[in-house]
Amino acid sequence: MQTMRLSALSIVVAIASGVVLPYSASFAASDHAAKPAAAKKQATTKPAAAPVAAQASTAGGPPALPAKAWLLMDFDSGEVLASDNPDEALPPASLTKMMTSFLVEQALRSGKLKKEDLVSVSEYAWCRGSSTESCMYLPLNSQATVIDILRGIIVQSGNDASKAIAEHMAGSEENFAKLMNAEAQRLGMTHTHFVNATGLPAPEHKSSARDLAILARAIIRDSADFYPIYAEREFKYNNIKQGNRNALLYTDPTVDGLKTGHTEEAGYCLVTSSKRNGMRLITVILNTSSAKARADETRSLLGWGFANFEQATPIQPNTAVTAAKVNFGKADTVPAVLGSPWTVTVPRGQKVQTAVQIKPGLEAPVTKGAVIGKVVASSNGKQVGETPLVAQADVERAGLMLRSWQRVTGLFGK
Incomplete structure (x- = not known):
């Protein structure tokens, strides 16, 4: 027994002094693979981006809608609750202007644009008021503030406003379309290609x-300061007052x-958002037969969604979900808690199960607030x-002697 203790101590001293080369194949494996029995119940896959959820099943199913494509999404999770033909690339008409306005909003947030900056109206951008396009009615060779232009895009669906801001931000509408496509790619819009604003x-x-x-x-998530504009029912510019064409706002x-x-x-197309009881x-309704139909179909889809789904809180905030194993730390474990309040949307009456996944081979130092895993519902x-x-707390890295001893105990088992 005494001989075994001396041998183990000799290995520790040898590692600490650099006589024995650390991180041989067996030592490296023990750093990441040796876990206590309790930790083996945790999944060891690295956290990944949330996949697009499959269509949820509810009694009775969603309403039958005559639109060529439609979709219902939960805002908080991004989960698709129901859809039909959701990935076919179709003409989006003025729904395009959501990307135009989004780029303006992000430029305002970053300081690249200011609300009172003046935007010039070129002959290319100028709208002559034909029956084939919607206009803000910006006068030729005039100037308008960025915030007025933004309202003209969102509320009045102004083609002139969209072209003018495109030229202002990118030099030409063609160059602005490149910015639109880059942002679409960043957001994960895989079936989208923009040619104009x-x-x-x-x-x-x-x-x-x-x-x-x-x-x-x-x-909704990233343009909170400007999102209330999307609910405005009318906007007056150049002594011309026009109403928002989204009938559900009224x-x-x-x-x-x-x-x-x-x-x-x-x-006729319509993208709508509604918030009820939190x-x-x-x-999204694409390619339906009339302005009335797009409003009626949206109303029907929202009614079905709110009637058949509810929010659940799988884990309360500030609750220690698990004790995560930490290698080479002054503490062997650290409490793992939710990074922020969490809700999920599920069919009414269905229970929610959770599974914890901790990053494999977690090593000190660990900083309080650092992401160390995830919970899947x-x-x-x-x-x-x-x-x-x-x-939930910092874990300092252990000293050299203690780390060496942990490697030895990991090699021989505890």
């Missing part, structure tokens, strides 16, 4: 119901955006959301 017909100008819901979610107080669209090729849903066998787990 307005949505006027062009063979390669396309988007999908899923992509437009992703964009709507980004606007009939449903829970609806607060977003955008209408129409061309002969695209049909839960926000996003709808599922309902009825389907994933419905996930959220990061963070360290």
Whole structure:
């Protein structure tokens, strides 16, 4: 027994003094693979981006809608609750202007633009007021402030406003379309390609119901300072007052955006958001038969969504979810807690199960608040959301002697 103790101590001293080379194959494996029995129950896959959820199943199913494509999304999680033909690339008409306005809003947030900056109206941008396009009616060779231009895009769906800001920000509408496509790619809009800032017909100008819901979610999430504009019912400029074409803004107080669209090729389109009892849903209707139909179909889809889904809180904030194993720290474990309050949207009456996944081979130092894993929620066998787990406390790295001893005990077992 005495001999074994002396041998172990000799190895520790040898490692500490550099006589024995650390991180041989066996030592490296023990750093990451040796875990106590309790920790083996935790999944060891690295946290990844949340996948797009499959369509949830509810009794009775969603309403039958005659639109060519439609989708219902939960805002908080981004989960698609129901859809039909969500990924077909279709003409988006003036729904395009959601990307135009989003780029303006982000430029305002970053300071690249200021609300009172003046935008010039070129002959190219100037709208002559034909019956084939919507206009803000900016006078030729005049100037308008960025915030007025933004309202003209969102409320009045002004093609002139969209072209003018495109030229102001990128030099030309063609260059602005490149910015639009770059942002679409960043957001994960995989079935979208923009040719212009307005949505006027062009063979390669396309988007999908899923992509437009992703964009709507980004606007609501990232443009909070400007999102109330999407609920404005009218805007007056150049002594011309025009109303918002989103009929639900006048009939449903829970609806607060977003955008209408129409061309002969695209049909009647509408992206809408509604918040009731703390839960926000996003709808997309593409290529339906009339302005009344897009409003009625949206109303029907929202009604079904709010009637059949509810929010659940799988884990309360500030609750220690698990004790995460930490290698080479002054403490062996650290409490893992939610990084922020967390809710998921599930079919009414269904229970939510959770599974904890901690990053494999977690090593000190660990900083309080650092992401060290995630919790995945599922309902009825389907994933419905996930959220990061963070360290509740700092864990300092152990000294050389203690780390060496931990390697030895990991090699021989405890």
